[in-house]
Each structure stands twice: as C-alpha cells, then as structure tokens.
Amino acid sequence: MDTASQIVIRPAQPDGDLAPLRAQVRAFLADTVGDRPPQKRAQSWSGYDPAFSLALGAKGWIGMTWPKAFGGQERSMLERYVVLEELLAAGAPVGGHWVAERQSGPLLMRYADPEVAHEIVPRITRGEVRFCIGMSEPDSGSDLASIRTRGDRVDGGWVVNGTKLWTSNAHRSHYMIALVRTDRSADDKHKGLSQLLIDMRSEGLQVRPIRNLAGEEHFNEVVFDNVFVPDRMVIGEPGQGWAQVTAELTFERSGPERYLSSYALLAEMVDHADADDARHAVELGYLVAELSNLRQMSRGIAAMLHRGENPQLAAANVKDLGALFEQRIPEVAHQLFGHELRPDGSPFVATHCHLTQTVPSFSLRGGTREILRGIIARGLGVR
Structure with missing residues (x-):
C-alpha cells in the first residue's frame, strides 16, 4: 500500500503550506489503519467504525472548515481536501461520519433552526452523531422530484407517511434528513417539497435492511407510519426543499x-x-x-x-x-x-x-x- 500510495497520490503541484498537514494525517493513519487489509480499504467511505470517527474528531479533522461556534476549526477547503484525500487513499473507515460531515452539517448550519444546529452540529465535529439521507423512493427512479412521501400539517409539527429506499446506514444513524412533499396542491412537482430532520428513534419509523450483491446490508428501506416531526425540525422554510437539496447534492458530487x-x-x-x-x-x-x-x-x-x-x-x-x-x-x-x-x-x-x-x-x-x-x-x- 505504501509504495503504491506514494506512486499515485502525489501532488501534481507542491502542497506548500499544506505539506505539514498531509504529513500529520499520514502519521495518524499509519498508527490507526496501517495494517488494514486491502479488501477492507476498498470499503473506505462505506466502512463503518465509530471509534475511528471519534479519533478523527478528536484531531479536529471533521467539519474542519466550519465556524468555531459550531465546533469547527475555520480551516480552508483545500486543507479539508488534503485530509479527505489521505483518508480515502489509506482506505480509512470513514462511513460513520461521512454523510454528516459532507452534507448534513453544512445544510443544518445554513438552514436549520439555530438552536437545533447549535445542539447537533458540534456533535458531528466530534464524530458522535451519524446521519443518513432520505431522498430515493420506490418507483421514483432518478426523478427525485416525483417523490410521494408526504408530510401533513398538524398542531406543533408534521406527520410523515411514506417510504425511502436505498438509504445507506439508516440502521446505524441517529438522524435522517428527508425530502418530503408538504404541499400536494402545487402545480410544479419541484414545488411543495420540504426537508425534515427526523430522529431515527421516532415512533412509527421502521428500518428494513436490503442485502446487496456483495452480501452486505448497508442499504435500507425506511418506512414512515404516522411519524411526528416537530416544527423546530423543519430545515429552512416549508416548500423550499428542492433548492436546498440540489445545493446538498453538489457537496455529494x-x-x-x-x-x-x-x-x-x-x-x-x-x-x-x-x-x-x-x-x-x-x-x-x-x-x-x-x-x-x-x-x-x-x-x-x-x-x-x-x-x-x-x-x-x-x-x-x-x-x-x-x-x-x-x-x-x-x-x-x-x-x-x-x-x-x-x-x-x-x-x-x-x-x-x-x-x-x-x-x-x-x-x-x-x-x-x-x-x-x-x-x-x-x-x-x-x-
């Protein structure tokens, strides 16, 4: 691994001020995952190891670009890139915090109720809390705007009914950020969508594993049967979910x-x-x-x-x-x-x-x- 890593992962341009950080990350990885076999390294960002996520959080390398008020380090995107690149090249098991750091944290800081964001986001930087993303659904294919999971307005919040499919690590997650239809009267299918922060322990929520071709069970079907979501857990304004989710997908890609x-x-x-x-x-x-x-x-x-x-x-x-x-x-x-x-x-x-x-x-x-x-x-x- 070490020889090939040096051959392939070498900056095309000098790292400059980033070189010390790259050396620090490599030394950390040599101590924590240096003996990880290649078939395990091949599962890097789907690999799940809560202890590794906690160790990485203790180094300040989760959410490192985020404001200090949210537990971040206010470091640059290029510094974050160096850390991510080294983690993936070494095959580190980053799946425990990956979605939360890549997508959920930035979304919460920008759109969520401030109290909710300040309560949850610092826990992401410490590697303590795990997220899954509720986008795909049965029969919707790649047309995300055709989702049918609905959120109906009730006193103090929303009641969610429907199904999400192919939800990675839902069985291990503390929260889901779900895209649901909260206004079925909209004439444009891209309108009337909202993002909700859902506690995976909620009553009426059921997670069913899906075994893939490799015999693994990290995909899931998530069924909502009258799941109550308080108003404070709406991310952004109701009906603005499409604009938010397209921004989120940019981070994912x-x-x-x-x-x-x-x-x-x-x-x-x-x-x-x-x-x-x-x-x-x-x-x-x-x-x-x-x-x-x-x-x-x-x-x-x-x-x-x-x-x-x-x-x-x-x-x-x-x-x-x-x-x-x-x-x-x-x-x-x-x-x-x-x-x-x-x-x-x-x-x-x-x-x-x-x-x-x-x-x-x-x-x-x-x-x-x-x-x-x-x-x-x-x-x-x-x-």
Whole structure:
C-alpha cells in the first residue's frame, strides 16, 4: 500500500503550506489503519467504525472548515481536501461520519433552526452523531422530484407517511434528513417539497435492511407510519426543499471519493505489476494518468468552494468521469491478471472480487449518469 500510495497520490503541484498537514494525517493513519487489509480499504467511505470517527474528531479533522461556534476549526477547503484525500487513499473507515460531515452539517448550519444546529452540529465535529439521507423512493427512479412521501400539517409539527429506499446506514444513524412533499396542491412537482430532520428513534419509523450483491446490508428501506416531526425540525422554510437539496447534492458530487472508491484495487495492481510486461506498464500508466487528471479537477472544485463559487457543473462532470474511471479499474485488473474472483482468495483477489461486485452501483449513487449529463448539457447551454 505504501509504495503504491506514494506512486499515485502525489501532488501534481507542491502542497506548500499544506505539506505539514498531509504529513500529520499520514502519521495518524499509519498508527490507526496501517495494517488494514486491502479488501477492507476498498470499503473506505462505506466502512463503518465509530471509534475511528471519534479519533478523527478528536484531531479536529471533521467539519474542519466550519465556524468555531459550531465546533469547527475555520480551516480552508483545500486543507479539508488534503485530509479527505489521505483518508480515502489509506482506505480509512470513514462511513460513520461521512454523510454528516459532507452534507448534513453544512445544510443544518445554513438552514436549520439555530438552536437545533447549535445542539447537533458540534456533535458531528466530534464524530458522535451519524446521519443518513432520505431522498430515493420506490418507483421514483432518478426523478427525485416525483417523490410521494408526504408530510401533513398538524398542531406543533408534521406527520410523515411514506417510504425511502436505498438509504445507506439508516440502521446505524441517529438522524435522517428527508425530502418530503408538504404541499400536494402545487402545480410544479419541484414545488411543495420540504426537508425534515427526523430522529431515527421516532415512533412509527421502521428500518428494513436490503442485502446487496456483495452480501452486505448497508442499504435500507425506511418506512414512515404516522411519524411526528416537530416544527423546530423543519430545515429552512416549508416548500423550499428542492433548492436546498440540489445545493446538498453538489457537496455529494464534488469530493475525492468520486474517483478514489476503487483506489485500493489500483494500488494492489501497481504493487503486483510485472515490470517486464509492457502491457502492464501501458494500462496502469493510462489509469494513473487519468487519476491525476481527475485529481486536478477535484482539487479545482475545492478551490472554487474556497473562493465561494458554485461548482455544480464541475462537480457533475467529475462525478460522471470519476464513476467511469472507478468502474473500469476492475475490468483492467481482470484483463491484466485474470483472477478467479473469490471473496476468500488472496488480499489482491478478494479486493478485486469485492469491487467487481460493487462498482455497478457507483454510477447510481449521487445521481445517475443520465441525470449528471443533463446537468452538464444545461450548464453548457446545449439543452
């Protein structure tokens, strides 16, 4: 792992003032996850380890760009990028705090009731609280605006009924931020939507696991049967959920996880390559070059966020190209090494087996390829 990490994850431009931070993170990771096998490293941002999240929070590396009033460190987006990149390259189990840090915290700080935000967000920075996202639903496909889960107004709050699907780590989460329809009379399906902060211990809420192709159960179906949500848990103004959720998806699509999800396998391929086989050199060279390009694009998005610019178009582009890259890595591994894919094989084979099973989902999470390309086409003025 160490050799391949140094070969592939090397700044295309000098880190400058960021170099000490990168060294600190690498030293921390060597102590905490240095002996993690590659098949486990391949599950980095879906890997779940509450103790690791607490340790990372104690270092001040969760929510590090956030205001100090919310428990943050007020550090730059580029510093955050360095930390995320090192975590993912090392295959650290960041799933316990990932959604909360990437999406939920920023959303709460911007839109939630101040008392609620100040109560919950500092707990995110400490790695204590976990979030899931309630967007997808049965029969809605990629058309998020077609959701049917509804919130009906009652005294003191809302009663929620409906179903969310493919909700990652719902069975482990403390809260869900759910997009629900609170005004069914709106003539535009993008209107009348609201985001609610829902306590996962609420009466009437049921979580049902969904086993995936790899035999894992991190996806879930979440059913709401007359679940009461107090008014203070409405995020932003009722009916403004669509604008908020599209901003949230930009955060989801912009990070290095969008091209590093298959990195553990690429590192194994580099370590096992035959130096005398020209085909190995050519194919791996292409992959490393593409990784370098994607990395530069993603770092550019971090710089845009640092400048306060809107990276929606760039984020969609990186997410689309990153998924294609991640899905190709297991194919190239098969062409070069021809493994019989067995989950009980060598660490290299087990890593290859795991990613072959999971990469088909990479073009679904965070928006399907068709949705992303529609965003890109509109941004370029050709649609």
